[in-house]
Amino acid sequence: MQHPATTAEIYDISRRAVAIFARSGLTCCLTGGTACALYGTTRRPNDVDLIVLTHQHQQERLKQLLVCADSDFYTVAAKDPLATYRVLWCRLPGSSVHWRRCKVDILVPGVMNIPDIPRADALTISGLPVMxxxxxxxxxxxxxxxxxxxxxxxxxxxxxxxxxxxxxxxxxxxxxxxxxxxxxxxxxxxxxxxxxxxxxxxxxxxxxxxxxxxxxxxxxxxxx
Incomplete structure (x- = not known):
């Protein structure tokens, strides 16, 4: 049975992704369960939902930035054979018996009704930018x-x-x-x-x- 990512591991993946995008001049903020947990909710997040505040890059290009910068990030084909996107994952430490990974969703304004977010409105909690x-x-x-x-x-x-x-x-x-x-x-x-x-x-x-x-x-x- 695969052990899910811990909250600490999810925060670490988030920091790595934010740092990679920052090196390309891109600003991010977290949303979803990870952002909720950073604000103080008690449910353990399941994955990383990261919004990249750009209109210049499409989601697939942003995923490739992570894959090229850090070998723990990788993509796989979507289950839907008609899908044009790939699913991004990050490898986690684990034994040879229990191979572990965490899903990473890369979003941009306009997707899922996410509006433009002024950089000044984003908060920083535990060193991570949140919606x-x-x-x-x-x-x-x-x-x-x-x-x-x-x-x-x-x-x-x-x-x-x-x-x-x-x-x-x-x-x-x-x-x-x-x-x-x-x-x-x-x-x-x-x-x-x-x-x-x-x-x-x-x-x-x-x-x-x-x-x-x-x-x-x-x-x-x-x-x-």
Whole structure:
């Protein structure tokens, strides 16, 4: 049985990737479970989701930058025979019996509704760049909605991880004094802001017990 990457290993892979892109003059920030963990959520991340803040390079070119710079990074063909992309992995230390690896998703603005992120808005936690907290929560809501609507069972099951992450992110936002109100949403592209408000309504209908957490960060006013 393959042992999954530890949180420390995921952070190490992230640092290596960020450093490689920095040498090419490219700025990055983490999103997904790794960003959530850096902010303080308790669920162990499964992989690395790294946004490269560029419009000059396509994702496949960015993957090759990593592969060429570090021999632990490699790509394999996607399972879908019609896919035009390759899947990026990073080798992990392990015994000859338990060969280990970690998936690395390289994203760019425009993919998965990720907007342009001003460099000044990214935070640095434990030496790693992370997506702004409000945007991270918006994309977590999007992930939850997508997983609920998925066809494959393993994707549908991921919605429960999303719910856990969202609940913990709300507590973290309140403790940091971060507001999820109309002013915060107006900084987002209108399509993402509108979709976020609709997803928030759906989330509250499914999890009404979360209302107090949303109210504590100003989110219910954001719906008005």
């Amino acid at each position: 702004p907290l409000v945007l991270l929560l918006c994309l977590k809501l999007q992930s939850w909605a997508d997983h609920r609507a998925a066809v494959r069972y393993y994707l549908v099951q991921k919605q429960h991880d999303d719910v856990r992450d969202i609940g913990e992110l709300l507590v973290i936002m309140e403790s940091r004094g971060t507001r999820f109100n109309g002013a915060a949403l107006r900084r987002l592209p209108p399509t993402l802001a509108d979709a976020t408000i609709q997803r928030l309504r759906e989330f509250l209908s499914m999890y009404p017990s979360s209302r107090a957490k949303w109210q504590a960060v100003g989110a219910l006013r954001a719906r008005q």
